[in-house]
Amino acid sequence: MKKIIFLLSLLATTGLYAQKPQKTTLEVKGNCSLCQKRIVKATLGVKGVKWAAWDIPSDQLTLIYDPLKADLAQVEKAIAAVGHDTKNQKAPKEVYEKLPACCLYRDGGKHVD
Amino acid sequence: MKKHLWRSALYCTAFIIPLLSTGPATAAPKTHNTWCTEAVHLGMEQQKDTIPTKEIIIEKLEEVTVEQRKKGLQKSYFEPKNVVTVNAAELLKAACCNLSESFETNPSIDVSYSDALMGAKQIKMLGLSSPYIQFTEENIPTIRGAAQTYGLSFIPGTWVESIQITKGVGSVANGYESMAGQINTELKKPFSEPLLFVNAFASQGGRQEFNTHWNTSLNERWHTGLFVHANRRIEAMDANGDGFMDMPMGDQINLMHRWQYTDTQKGWVGFATLKWLKDDKEAGQMDSQINFMGGQPLWKSITSTERLEGAFKMGYVFPEMPYQSIGLQGNLSRHVQQSTFGQKAYDMDHISGYANGLFQSIIGSTQNKFKAGGNLTFDQYEELLNGSEFRRRDYSIGSFFEYSYDNLDNIGLVAGVRADWHNQWGAFITPRLHLRYNPWTKTTLRLAAGSGRRAANIFTENQNIFLTNRLLVLENNGGPIYGFDPELSWNYGGSIRQTASLGSIGLDLTLDLYRTQFKDQVVVNWENPQRLSFQPLQGESYANSALASLEIDIPTHWEVRLAYKLDDVKTTYDGNLLQRPLQPRKRAFAQLSYQSTPDAAGAQWRWDATYHGVGSQRLVANVRNPYGGYAPSYHLVNSQLTKAFSKTLEVYMGVENATNFTQDNPIIAASEPYNDRFDAAQIYAPIFGRMGYIGMRWTLL
Numbered sequence: 001m002k003k004i005i006f007l008l009s010l011l012a013t014t015g016l017y018a019q020k021p022q023k024t025t026l027e028v029k030g031n032c033s034l035c036q037k038r039i040v041k042a043t044l045g046v047k048g049v050k051w052a053a054w055d056i057p058s059d060q061l062t063l064i065y066d067p068l069k070a071d072l073a074q075v076e077k078a079i080a081a082v083g084h085d086t087k088n089q090k091a092p093k094e095v096y097e098k099l100p101a102c103c104l105y106r107d108g109g110k111h112v113d
Numbered sequence: 114m115k116k117h118l119w120r121s122a123l124y125c126t127a128f129i130i131p132l133l134s135t136g137p138a139t140a141a142p143k144t145h146n147t148w149c150t151e152a153v154h155l156g157m158e159q160q161k162d163t164i165p166t167k168e169i170i171i172e173k174l175e176e177v178t179v180e181q182r183k184k185g186l187q188k189s190y191f192e193p194k195n196v197v198t199v200n201a202a203e204l205l206k207a208a209c210c211n212l213s214e215s216f217e218t219n220p221s222i223d224v225s226y227s228d229a230l231m232g233a234k235q236i237k238m239l240g241l242s243s244p245y246i247q248f249t250e251e252n253i254p255t256i257r258g259a260a261q262t263y264g265l266s267f268i269p270g271t272w273v274e275s276i277q278i279t280k281g282v283g284s285v286a287n288g289y290e291s292m293a294g295q296i297n298t299e300l301k302k303p304f305s306e307p308l309l310f311v312n313a314f315a316s317q318g319g320r321q322e323f324n325t326h327w328n329t330s331l332n333e334r335w336h337t338g339l340f341v342h343a344n345r346r347i348e349a350m351d352a353n354g355d356g357f358m359d360m361p362m363g364d365q366i367n368l369m370h371r372w373q374y375t376d377t378q379k380g381w382v383g384f385a386t387l388k389w390l391k392d393d394k395e396a397g398q399m400d401s402q403i404n405f406m407g408g409q410p411l412w413k414s415i416t417s418t419e420r421l422e423g424a425f426k427m428g429y430v431f432p433e434m435p436y437q438s439i440g441l442q443g444n445l446s447r448h449v450q451q452s453t454f455g456q457k458a459y460d461m462d463h464i465s466g467y468a469n470g471l472f473q474s475i476i477g478s479t480q481n482k483f484k485a486g487g488n489l490t491f492d493q494y495e496e497l498l499n500g501s502e503f504r505r506r507d508y509s510i511g512s513f514f515e516y517s518y519d520n521l522d523n524i525g526l527v528a529g530v531r532a533d534w535h536n537q538w539g540a541f542i543t544p545r546l547h548l549r550y551n552p553w554t555k556t557t558l559r560l561a562a563g564s565g566r567r568a569a570n571i572f573t574e575n576q577n578i579f580l581t582n583r584l585l586v587l588e589n590n591g592g593p594i595y596g597f598d599p600e601l602s603w604n605y606g607g608s609i610r611q612t613a614s615l616g617s618i619g620l621d622l623t624l625d626l627y628r629t630q631f632k633d634q635v636v637v638n639w640e641n642p643q644r645l646s647f648q649p650l651q652g653e654s655y656a657n658s659a660l661a662s663l664e665i666d667i668p669t670h671w672e673v674r675l676a677y678k679l680d681d682v683k684t685t686y687d688g689n690l691l692q693r694p695l696q697p698r699k700r701a702f703a704q705l706s707y708q709s710t711p712d713a714a715g716a717q718w719r720w721d722a723t724y725h726g727v728g729s730q731r732l733v734a735n736v737r738n739p740y741g742g743y744a745p746s747y748h749l750v751n752s753q754l755t756k757a758f759s760k761t762l763e764v765y766m767g768v769e770n771a772t773n774f775t776q777d778n779p780i781i782a783a784s785e786p787y788n789d790r791f792d793a794a795q796i797y798a799p800i801f802g803r804m805g806y807i808g809m810r811w812t813l814l
Contacts, residue, residue, distance in 0.1 A: 037522075041521040044479060044521060051475070051479050
C-alpha cells in the first residue's frame with residue numbers, strides 16, 4: 001500500500017514536470033468577490049487551464065495554462081458566457097442583467113462591496 | 114503591470130506558509146490585523162491561491178469604508194474540515210498566560226484542573242482529554258510523550274499568533290495520532306512582528322509573568338527574533354485550610370530564538386527555531402503543618418523540567434507554478450522531568466525526532482489538488498518510577514497521500530490515506546475523509562470520518578496517579594507498550610452551520626455532532642477505592658459530543674456567544690459501562706464582549722465577561738463516599754477590562770472565578786498524606802477562589 005502511494009505521487013509529479021505551463025494576463029470586467037468566484041470558476045472550466053486569479057481592483061485575470069491544450073479565445077468566451085466582458089468578447093445582455101447587484105460593472109463604475 | 118506581478122509573487126510566498134502551517138498568510142500587512150472585512154476573510158479562505166493580494170483588497174475597501182470587526186473566532190464556509198481559528202485578539206481575552214489558559218473563552222474546548230496540587234490545567238475536546246488531541250506547533254507534532262501533562266503551560270500565550278482547532282480526525286499529513294481532533298498553534302513570526310514587545314502580569318496568589326519579544330530584519334530576506342518568558346509564583350497560599358498549598362510555588366524561564374528567511378522572487382521560505390525552558394514547581398503541605406505531622410516529614414512534591422528543542426522548516430513555491438510547492442520540516446527535542454511526590458519518585462527522559470517532507474500540486478487544474486509526502490518519527494523514553502525502570506524506543510516511517518476536490522461552488526472534499534510502519538506494532542493504514550456541502554449560500558454541512566492510533570504513555574500522561582496512595586496495578590495483556598497494545602479509535606461526525614442576519618445583527622449558529630469509538634484503549638480504572646488499575650479495554654468505550662453554539666454580532670461594539678454542550682463519554686470499567694469519572698455531561702457557556710471604536714491614536718476600551726456552567730460529574734467510590742456519587746453542578750464567571758491608550762500601550766485587569774466557587778475539601782484524607790486513603794486527584798471544581806489580576810502590554814513598532 002505504501003509503495004502504491006509513493007508510486008502514485010511520483011507519477012503525478014513527473015506528469016506535471018512534463019508540461020510547460022505558460023502564464024498570461026487578461027483584462028476582465030467585474031467588481032466584487034462574487035464576480036471573482038464566477039470568473040475564476042469559468043476560467044478553470046476551460047480545458048488546459050491550471051490556475052487562475054482575478055485581481056479585484058485592477059480587473060486583471062492571471063492564468064497559467066497548458067498551451068497545447070488550452071485556447072485563450074475559449075477562455076474569453078467562457079468568461080463572457082457567465083456575464084463578464086473581456087477585451088475581445090462582450091457578455092450577452094440577458095446574462096449580464098441576471099448578475100447579482102454588486103457585479104453590475106457596466107453601471108456606475110467600479111465598486112467592490 | 115510589473116507591480117502586479119510583483120504582488121503576485123509576494124502572495125505566492127504568503128501562500129506557502131499556510132501550506133507548511135495551516136495558519137493565516139503571514140505576509141499580510143500587520144497594520145490590518147484587527148480591522149478587516151468579513152468579505153475579504155471569506156474570500157481568502159475560499160480560494161487562497163486565486164486571490165492575488167490581501168492588502169490591495171483591503172485598501173480598496175477602506176476607500177469605500179466598508180469596515181467590519183474581525184471576529185475573534187473564525188469559521189470558514191469553504192474548508193471541508195471543521196476548523197475554528199482563534200486569532201490574537203481572541204487570545205487576549207484569556208486572563209493569562211500560557212496555552213493551557215487560552216481556551217477558556219472557547220466553547221469547543223473545556224479547561225479543568227487535573228488535580229488539587231500541581232496547578233496543571235488539562236483541556237478536553239469532544240469529551241476526550243488532551244492525549245487524544247494531536248497538538249502541532251506550526252504543523253510539527255508537539256506536546257507528546259513527556260510533555261503531555263505540562264506541555265501546554267510551556268507555551269507562553271504571548272508567543273502565540275493564532276490557533277487552529279480542527280474537530281474530528283483532521284489531516285493525514287501530520288501523522289496518525291489524532292483521535293478527537295487537532296490543535297495547531299502558530300507562533301509569532303519575526304517578519305510580521307514589531308521591533309519590541311513587553312508584557313508584564315501580576316495576580317493575587319503571587320503569580321507574576323514577564324514577556325519580551327524582540328524582532329528585527331537583517332535585510333529583505335532575513336528576519337530574526339528573540340522571545341523571553343519568565344514567570345514565578347512566590348506565595349504559598351492555603352485558603353481552604355487543608356494544610357496544602359492551593360497552587361504550587363515555582364518559576365519558569367522560557368526562551369525562543371527564531372530565524373525566518375523569505376525570498377519572494379525565487380519562492381523560498383524557511384524557519385529555524387531554537388527553544389529552551391526550565392521549570393521548577395514545589396507543591397504539597399505548608400511548612401506550618403510540621404507541628405501536626407507527628408514526626409513524619411511534610412508531604413512535598415518537587416518537579417523540575419528542562420526542555421531543549423530545535424525545529425526547522427523550508428518551503429519552495431515553483432515561481433512559474435504557484436500551485437506547486439515542496440515543504441520540508443524537522444524537529445529534535447529532549448525533555449527531562451525529575452519529580453518527587455511525597456515518598457514517590459518519577460523521572461522521565463524523552464528524546465524525540467521528527468522529519469516530514471511534502472509535495473503539493475494539482476491534477477489538471479486547481480480544482481483537483483493533492484499533497485503527498487512521508488515522515489519519520491523517533492521517540493526514546495527512559496522512565497524511573499520508584500526505582501523501576503521503563504525504557505522504550507519507538508520509531509515509525511510513513512507516507513501519505515491527500516486529495517482535495519473543490520467544485521469552486523458548493524462542494525469540497527479532502528480524502529487522505531496514510532500507510533505507516535511502527536517498530537512496536539507493525540504496519541497499518543489510516544484513512545480519513547472530509548466532505549463539505551453548501552446547500553445554500555449561508556449554510557455549510559460537513560462530514561468527517563477516520564481513524565487514529567497512538568501509544569499511551571501511561572505514567573507521564575496521568576501524573577495525577579502520583580497524588581494518590583492507591584495501589585497501582587498494571588493489568589497488562591502482553592502488548593508492546595508497558596504491556597499494552599496501542600490505542601485505536603474511529604471518529605465520525607459532522608456539523609451544520611447556518612449564518613443569518615437580522616437587520617444589521619449577524620447570527621451564526623453551529624451544531625456539531627461527533628462520536629469517537631475506541632477499539633483499543635488503555636483504561637485508567639479508579640472504581641475500586643483501594644486501587645488504581647491500568648487495563649486493556651474490555652467492552653465498549655466511546656465519547657459522543659454534541660455542541661450547539663450561537664454567535665451574535667451586534668454592530669459595531671457588541672458580540673455575544675452562547676453554547677450548550679452534551680458529552681456522553683462512557684467506558685467499560687469491570688464490566689459496567691459508566692460515564693467517565695470527573696466528566697460533566699452538560700456544559701453551558703456564555704460570553705459578552707464589548708469594544709469601543711478606536712480613535713485615531715488607537716485608544717480603545719475592550720471588555721468581556723465569560724460564564725461557564727459545569728454540570729454534575731460522576732465521582733468514583735472513595736473513603737468518603739463508598740458508593741461513589743455525583744459532584745454538584747456549579748457556575749464560574751470571569752471578566753476582563755482592557756484600556757488601550759494608543760496603538761502601543763495597553764493596560765488590562767480582570768477577575769477569574771468572580772463568584773468565588775471552590776471545591777470543598779478537595780483532598781481526601783489531607784491530614785494523613787501517607788495513609789492509603791490519601792487522594793488529591795478527585796477534582797471537579799477550582800481549588801483557587803476569586804483571583805484578580807492586572808497587566809500591561811507595550812509595543813515599539
